[in-house]
Amino acid sequence: MASFTRTVTDTVTRTVSAAATASNSNVVVAPQGGILEGSNPSHCDSKNPIIIFIIQAGIILIFCRILHYPLSKLRQPRVIAEVIGGVLLGPSVMGRVPGFTAAIFPTAAMPNLSLVANLGLVLFLFLVGLEVDLRYLASNWKVALSVGAAGMALPFGLGCAIAWGLYNQFRNESGTVHIGFGVYMLFIGIAMAITAFPVLCRILTELKLLSTPVGIVVLSAGVGNDVVGWILLALCVALVNTGTGLTALWVLLTCLGYILFLVFAVRPGFMWVLRKTGSLQDGPSQSVVALTLLIALTSSFFTGIIGVHPIFGAFLAGLICPHEGGFAIKVTEKIEDLVSTLFLPLYFALSGLSTNLGLLNDGITWAYVIGVIAVAFLAKFTGGAFAARLNGLVWRESFTIGTLMSCKGLVELIVLNIGLQARILSTRTFTVFVVMALVTTFATTPLTAALYPPWYQKKLEAWKRGEIDWDTGSPLTSDDGSSTKDVVAAEKLESVKVQRLLVYLRLDNMPTLLAFVSLLGGRPQALMPRMHPQQEAAMSSDESGSSPDERLKRPIDVHGVRLLQLTERDSSVMKVSEVEEYSIHDPVINTFRTFGQLHNLAVSGEITVVPESSYADVLVTKASDMLSDLMLLPWSETGSMSEAQMISTDVAKNKLYSASYSNFIATTLENASCNAAIFVNNGFGGRVKQKPMLLTRSVSGLSLRHHQREHAASTPVADRSHHVFFPFFGGADDRAALRLVLQMAENQDVTATLVHYYSTAASFEHVEASTSQSAQSASTSAKRATTGLTPTASSERDAAFFSSLRHSLPADLAMRVLFETKQSTNLLADAMEQAKAEVGQSPRNAGDLIVLGRNVNANVVAADAGTSSTSSEARGCLGPAAEAVVASGIRASVLVVQARGKGLE
Known part of the structure; x- marks a missing residue:
C-alpha cells in the first residue's frame, strides 16, 4: 500500500512540474476566437480552407444571380450571366482593384475552388448524358445525319483553316506547351464545330419550337452533334496527353473497349437492378441513386486514368441510363439543383477568372476575334441551313435551323477550359474564344425569334395544309367553292350546341371536372345484359325481327389539356422532349380519357410543359386550333397555380383571394376566341362528409366505436x-x-x-x-x-x-x-x-x-x-x-x- 501511494505522488509531482515548465515557455496556441481575436476570415488557411471557399462561392453566386435577372428579360441562358460574372470578377475588371484578387481569390485557395468546380463539371456532364435521348437519333437518323454532318463538317474545315493563323500567331505565348499543328488544328476544329445541346433544348422550349419541324430537326441533329463532338474531344485530349502516336492509339482502343463494356455489360446489369428494385416504375430509391452516382464517378475515374478527360466517362455513364418510366428525369431531379446552383456557377466563374480582356490589346488580336466569330457563326449557319433545305424545309425554316445550330453555350466553354488546362490555348487565345462563345450564344435567341416568329409558323402550317395562298394569304377554295375551314365552320353552324370542348385539367379539380363533363355526354345507349358468344349466336335467329335500338347521338369531342410548369431545371426541359410519352402514361390524362369514354364522350388529352406565364396563351391557342365551341376553366381549389394534393380548410375558404390565378383566368378570357366557362366548385358531384377530429387518445368504448365510424366506407350517391x-x-x-x-x-x-x-x-x-x-x-x-x-x-x-x-x-x-x-x-x-x-x-x-x-x-x-x-x-x-x-x-x-x-x- 505504501508503494502504491509513493507511485501516485511521484506521478502527480512530475505532471505539475511539466505543466509549470510549459507555461514558462514561448509556445503559444493558435487563436481560436476567429474575428473576435482579430483574425482575417479571408486569410487562406490550408488546414481550414472552408472559410475562404464560402466567401468565394458566396460572392460568385450572388454576382451571377444579380447579373442573370436583367439578362433573363432578354431570354438569355444562365450560363451567359455566369461567364460574364467570372469575367467581371477576374483580371478584366475587379482584378484591377488593388488587393481584390489577393484577398478573395488568392493563388493558394484556387486548388480547392477548382476541385469543387470540377466535381460539379463531372456531375454536370453526367446530367448532359442523361438529357441526351438516343431515341431521337434513331427515329430521325436521316435528317440528324445530314444536318448534323453538314453542321459539323463545314465549321470543322473552316476552323482548321483559321487554326493555321492562330497557331503561327499565338503558339509561342506563355502558358502553352509545344504541340504539333495537327493536334492544335483538331482542337480548334472541334471548338468551332460543337453545339451546346443543353442550351439548345432550353432555347427551343422557351420559344415553343420543340414540336415544330424546326425543333425536331435541331433536336435530332443536336444529339448526334453532341455525341460526335465529345468523342472527338476525347481523341484530342488523348493525343495531347500522350507522348507518342502508338500510345495515343492504345488510349483510343482502350476507350473504345470501355464504351463497349459499358453498353454490353454494365447497362444490362444496371437494368436488371432497376427492374429488380422497381426503380423504373416507382422511381429511384436512395440506394439506386447512390449506385448511379457511383457508376458515373467510376466511369470518370477510368477515363481519367487512361489519358482521356474524366468528364467523358461521366457523359458515357449518363448515356447508358434508361429513359423508360422517366428514370433519367427522376435521377436528374435528385441532383440537378445542387449541381446547377452551386457547382456549375463556380466552374464557369473560373472560366471568367481565366479570361483577361486586357490581352485583346492590338489590332491583330481583334482581327482574330472577328474572324473567329465570323467562322463559328457563318460556317454553322451555312452548313445547317443548306442541309435542312435539302431535307425539304423552306428557306426560312432552314435559316432558323442554321442559327440554332450555331449556339455554343456552356459546352463550348467546357471545351475551351479543357484546352486551357491542357495548355493547348494561351490565355489570350482562350479569351478570344470565350468572347466568340458569348456572342454566338447571346445572338441565338433574338435571331431565332426574328426569323421564325409565331405568326410565320401559323402561316406556314396553313400553307402546308393547302388552306391558304402563300403570296396573298387568302384561303384557297376547292372545286365546290368551299375551303376545309369553311366546311368545319358550316358543320358548327348546324347546331348551336357545344360539340367541341376544351378542358383545362388540374389534379385538384379532377372530381369536379369529371362530374360536370359527364353531364354534357348524356346517358349512353341502354344495353342488354351481356350474353355468352355461343348462346348469343344461337338466339340471334330468333331475335332477327326485333326492333333496333335507338341510335346514339354524336358524342361531344372533349380535349383535355394538362399544363406542367417549365422551370429552370434541366429535368423540366427533359419532360418537354419526352412529353408524348408523358401524355400516354400520365394518370390524370388516362383517368379523364377512360371516364369520358364511359360517358359517351370522344376524349383526347395531352400534356404541355410551358412557363407559367404562358399558360393562358397555350389554352387560347389550343382552343383556336381545335375550333372549340367552349373552353372550360376550373377555379383552383388551392387558390394558386399549383396543384397541391393537400388542401387545408383555410386554403379552400380563401381560394378566391389568389391574385395569380385570377390574373391567369382574366388573361385567358380576354384573349379567348371561343365561348369560355369558369367553374367554381362547391360540392358538385356530391359532398364529402367532414369527420370530426379525435378529442382523446385514451382507449375507451366510445373511442373504439368512433374509430370504427372513422373508417366507414362512403355510400354511393x-x-x-x-x-x-x-x-x-x-x-x-x-x-x-x-x-x-x-x-x-x-x-x-x-x-x-x-x-x-x-x-x-x-x-x-x-x-x-x-x-x-x-x-x-x-x-x-x-x-x-x-x-x-x-x-x-x-x-x-x-x-x-x-x-x-x-x-x-x-x-x-x-x-x-x-x-x-x-x-x-x-x-x-x-x-x-x-x-x-x-x-x-x-x-x-x-x-x-x-x-x-x-x-x-x-x-x-x-x-x-x-x-x-x-x-x-x-x-x-x-x-x-x-x-x-x-x-x-x-x-x-x-x-x-x-x-x-x-x-x-
Whole structure:
C-alpha cells in the first residue's frame, strides 16, 4: 500500500512540474476566437480552407444571380450571366482593384475552388448524358445525319483553316506547351464545330419550337452533334496527353473497349437492378441513386486514368441510363439543383477568372476575334441551313435551323477550359474564344425569334395544309367553292350546341371536372345484359325481327389539356422532349380519357410543359386550333397555380383571394376566341362528409366505436340529380349561358329553373357604371355584340330570345325545365334570394349549380356595388354578379360563362 501511494505522488509531482515548465515557455496556441481575436476570415488557411471557399462561392453566386435577372428579360441562358460574372470578377475588371484578387481569390485557395468546380463539371456532364435521348437519333437518323454532318463538317474545315493563323500567331505565348499543328488544328476544329445541346433544348422550349419541324430537326441533329463532338474531344485530349502516336492509339482502343463494356455489360446489369428494385416504375430509391452516382464517378475515374478527360466517362455513364418510366428525369431531379446552383456557377466563374480582356490589346488580336466569330457563326449557319433545305424545309425554316445550330453555350466553354488546362490555348487565345462563345450564344435567341416568329409558323402550317395562298394569304377554295375551314365552320353552324370542348385539367379539380363533363355526354345507349358468344349466336335467329335500338347521338369531342410548369431545371426541359410519352402514361390524362369514354364522350388529352406565364396563351391557342365551341376553366381549389394534393380548410375558404390565378383566368378570357366557362366548385358531384377530429387518445368504448365510424366506407350517391338555377339578365354572355344550360338539361339527371329578370323601362336609361374598372374592361365582347342597340331594343331582343327558346323545347326536355319571368327593381338581390330557395334543398343529391353570365348590365349590380367581400381581382375575373353569388355562401357551385363565339347572335 505504501508503494502504491509513493507511485501516485511521484506521478502527480512530475505532471505539475511539466505543466509549470510549459507555461514558462514561448509556445503559444493558435487563436481560436476567429474575428473576435482579430483574425482575417479571408486569410487562406490550408488546414481550414472552408472559410475562404464560402466567401468565394458566396460572392460568385450572388454576382451571377444579380447579373442573370436583367439578362433573363432578354431570354438569355444562365450560363451567359455566369461567364460574364467570372469575367467581371477576374483580371478584366475587379482584378484591377488593388488587393481584390489577393484577398478573395488568392493563388493558394484556387486548388480547392477548382476541385469543387470540377466535381460539379463531372456531375454536370453526367446530367448532359442523361438529357441526351438516343431515341431521337434513331427515329430521325436521316435528317440528324445530314444536318448534323453538314453542321459539323463545314465549321470543322473552316476552323482548321483559321487554326493555321492562330497557331503561327499565338503558339509561342506563355502558358502553352509545344504541340504539333495537327493536334492544335483538331482542337480548334472541334471548338468551332460543337453545339451546346443543353442550351439548345432550353432555347427551343422557351420559344415553343420543340414540336415544330424546326425543333425536331435541331433536336435530332443536336444529339448526334453532341455525341460526335465529345468523342472527338476525347481523341484530342488523348493525343495531347500522350507522348507518342502508338500510345495515343492504345488510349483510343482502350476507350473504345470501355464504351463497349459499358453498353454490353454494365447497362444490362444496371437494368436488371432497376427492374429488380422497381426503380423504373416507382422511381429511384436512395440506394439506386447512390449506385448511379457511383457508376458515373467510376466511369470518370477510368477515363481519367487512361489519358482521356474524366468528364467523358461521366457523359458515357449518363448515356447508358434508361429513359423508360422517366428514370433519367427522376435521377436528374435528385441532383440537378445542387449541381446547377452551386457547382456549375463556380466552374464557369473560373472560366471568367481565366479570361483577361486586357490581352485583346492590338489590332491583330481583334482581327482574330472577328474572324473567329465570323467562322463559328457563318460556317454553322451555312452548313445547317443548306442541309435542312435539302431535307425539304423552306428557306426560312432552314435559316432558323442554321442559327440554332450555331449556339455554343456552356459546352463550348467546357471545351475551351479543357484546352486551357491542357495548355493547348494561351490565355489570350482562350479569351478570344470565350468572347466568340458569348456572342454566338447571346445572338441565338433574338435571331431565332426574328426569323421564325409565331405568326410565320401559323402561316406556314396553313400553307402546308393547302388552306391558304402563300403570296396573298387568302384561303384557297376547292372545286365546290368551299375551303376545309369553311366546311368545319358550316358543320358548327348546324347546331348551336357545344360539340367541341376544351378542358383545362388540374389534379385538384379532377372530381369536379369529371362530374360536370359527364353531364354534357348524356346517358349512353341502354344495353342488354351481356350474353355468352355461343348462346348469343344461337338466339340471334330468333331475335332477327326485333326492333333496333335507338341510335346514339354524336358524342361531344372533349380535349383535355394538362399544363406542367417549365422551370429552370434541366429535368423540366427533359419532360418537354419526352412529353408524348408523358401524355400516354400520365394518370390524370388516362383517368379523364377512360371516364369520358364511359360517358359517351370522344376524349383526347395531352400534356404541355410551358412557363407559367404562358399558360393562358397555350389554352387560347389550343382552343383556336381545335375550333372549340367552349373552353372550360376550373377555379383552383388551392387558390394558386399549383396543384397541391393537400388542401387545408383555410386554403379552400380563401381560394378566391389568389391574385395569380385570377390574373391567369382574366388573361385567358380576354384573349379567348371561343365561348369560355369558369367553374367554381362547391360540392358538385356530391359532398364529402367532414369527420370530426379525435378529442382523446385514451382507449375507451366510445373511442373504439368512433374509430370504427372513422373508417366507414362512403355510400354511393343515391340521388344523382343536379338542379341548375340560371338568372337571365340579358346580353351576349347570358344568351350563350342559356343555351349551355339547356344542353345540360338534356341529361335526364338534370333539372333547371330559368328566370328572366327585367327591370322597368326607366331603369334601362343610362346608368353610370359603378362596378370595378377591371370588370368593365373584360366586357368588350358583350358591348360589341349590342353595338347600335338602345337599352330598350336590347332588352326586347333578350326577351324575344328567352321566349323563343321557352316555346321551342321538346316535350321530354320541357318536363325538366321551368321558365319564369319576373320584374324587379333590385335584380341581383332578388335573383340571389330565389337562388337560395332553389338550390341546396336536396343535400343528398349530386350537387346543384348556379349559371351566370360574366358581363351583365350596370343596372343589375348598381345597387350592390362596393359590397364585395372577396378580392378585386376575383370580382374583375368572375364578373360582379358571379362574385356576389360566390361570396354569399349559397350551397351550390357556380358556372360563369363568357361569350366569344356561339351565343353572340
